[in-house]
Amino acid sequence: MVAVDDRGRLAYVGPALTAPAEVSVSPVDVRPWVVLPGMVDLHAHLPQLPNAGVGFALDLLTWLDRLTFPTERSWADPAVAERLAPAIFRAFARVGTTTVLAYGVVYKAAMETAFAAARDHGIRAILGKVMMDRLTYDPTIEPSSILERSLRESSELIERWHGAEDGRLGYAVTPRFAVSCTADMLRESASLARATGAWWQSHVSEDRSEIAEVRRLFPDTLDYVDVYDRAGGLGDRSVLAHAIHLSDRELGRLVETRTRVAHCPPSNLYIASGLMPLARWLEAGLLVGLGSDVSGGPDPSLFTVMRVGAYSQNAWRVVAGDERPILDPLGWLRLATLDGARALGLETAIGSLEAGKEADMIVVDPSLTAPLPDVEGVDPEGFAEDPSLLMSRLIFRAHPDMVRGAWVRGNRLDGPAS
Numbered sequence: 001m002v003a004v005d006d007r008g009r010l011a012y013v014g015p016a017l018t019a020p021a022e023v024s025v026s027p028v029d030v031r032p033w034v035v036l037p038g039m040v041d042l043h044a045h046l047p048q049l050p051n052a053g054v055g056f057a058l059d060l061l062t063w064l065d066r067l068t069f070p071t072e073r074s075w076a077d078p079a080v081a082e083r084l085a086p087a088i089f090r091a092f093a094r095v096g097t098t099t100v101l102a103y104g105v106v107y108k109a110a111m112e113t114a115f116a117a118a119r120d121h122g123i124r125a126i127l128g129k130v131m132m133d134r135l136t137y138d139p140t141i142e143p144s145s146i147l148e149r150s151l152r153e154s155s156e157l158i159e160r161w162h163g164a165e166d167g168r169l170g171y172a173v174t175p176r177f178a179v180s181c182t183a184d185m186l187r188e189s190a191s192l193a194r195a196t197g198a199w200w201q202s203h204v205s206e207d208r209s210e211i212a213e214v215r216r217l218f219p220d221t222l223d224y225v226d227v228y229d230r231a232g233g234l235g236d237r238s239v240l241a242h243a244i245h246l247s248d249r250e251l252g253r254l255v256e257t258r259t260r261v262a263h264c265p266p267s268n269l270y271i272a273s274g275l276m277p278l279a280r281w282l283e284a285g286l287l288v289g290l291g292s293d294v295s296g297g298p299d300p301s302l303f304t305v306m307r308v309g310a311y312s313q314n315a316w317r318v319v320a321g322d323e324r325p326i327l328d329p330l331g332w333l334r335l336a337t338l339d340g341a342r343a344l345g346l347e348t349a350i351g352s353l354e355a356g357k358e359a360d361m362i363v364v365d366p367s368l369t370a371p372l373p374d375v376e377g378v379d380p381e382g383f384a385e386d387p388s389l390l391m392s393r394l395i396f397r398a399h400p401d402m403v404r405g406a407w408v409r410g411n412r413l414d415g416p417a418s
């Protein structure tokens, strides 16, 4: 049983029989549905949701040019952002995501719209205006003024939205990645994040041709991670997506600086970027959470991310002969929830169902995942009571409508199939 107090916190989590009298008023019995912590998506691109599932078999730089940049450019029209942003947050809630760390677009007005939509929807959202001072897709900005304007607009957005709604909304300073940012942009963005307490997010070591391009653009640095290190971008408020082709030196440096990584396995396979040696990264002490990376990843659901991650982990074992232990279904759930919360420094507030934490949770209908839904008694003995078997079913036979409800601070979100 889960009880929520009037401040949106979990007042009690445990068997109904042992609940204190004051929390057991008018209980709602949702069995056989199960209650889980809300999913924490550490890496997504808001404007790319309409493109999800389109563009398979394009390499990263072609995919950006042909599909992604035109879609993001369409948000220059305020009407586009206003139409799409509310639907995008409903789409995240529909798949059980209650916290999302996401990239927006380069346009400040569209970011105001996105933040307002997150405020009205009720999801927990950390968003950032994309910063790019080379390869930018906005033809209206004079190249020589991009850095100054991008910093000014980011700082205005931080002032307005970072910590808004009593901390439910936050800001992440968002230089897209080293290929589209100069060293000046990277350094100034990191110093803005530090000065304001905002998060800092970017991409690292995703694709071999991208890594080669970074080497060409930053010839004086040791490697890709060193580009961000020299900019002052590493640290425990920084979330880097992908990080799949790290050298030992790069891995060590990310661990040492407590930099967080968003692991996005569906994206890594969809764009054929590669496989993360996850067990080795975890053994080294890297803090890893999960990201959908829509639309590099084709599905906003973290259940899909867990499933593809588990397959990728097995593929890595077979291909690389790595005998380190792999994550079991509950280990994947932890990555999608509590470790995601840890990556954001929010683990005392969200990420698990514990009394005192905020009531960010979802209910899931396992009957939709049954292989023979019309035949009684075919599930393994004790299936419904065994969390590992249950989670295995939810990951490997996830159904698009299985999330029946999602709450942030006890407030029900629009989006789930009900």
Ligand SMILES: [Zn+2]
Binding pocket: 043, 044, 045, 203, 241, 293, 296
């Ligand atoms: Zn991405």
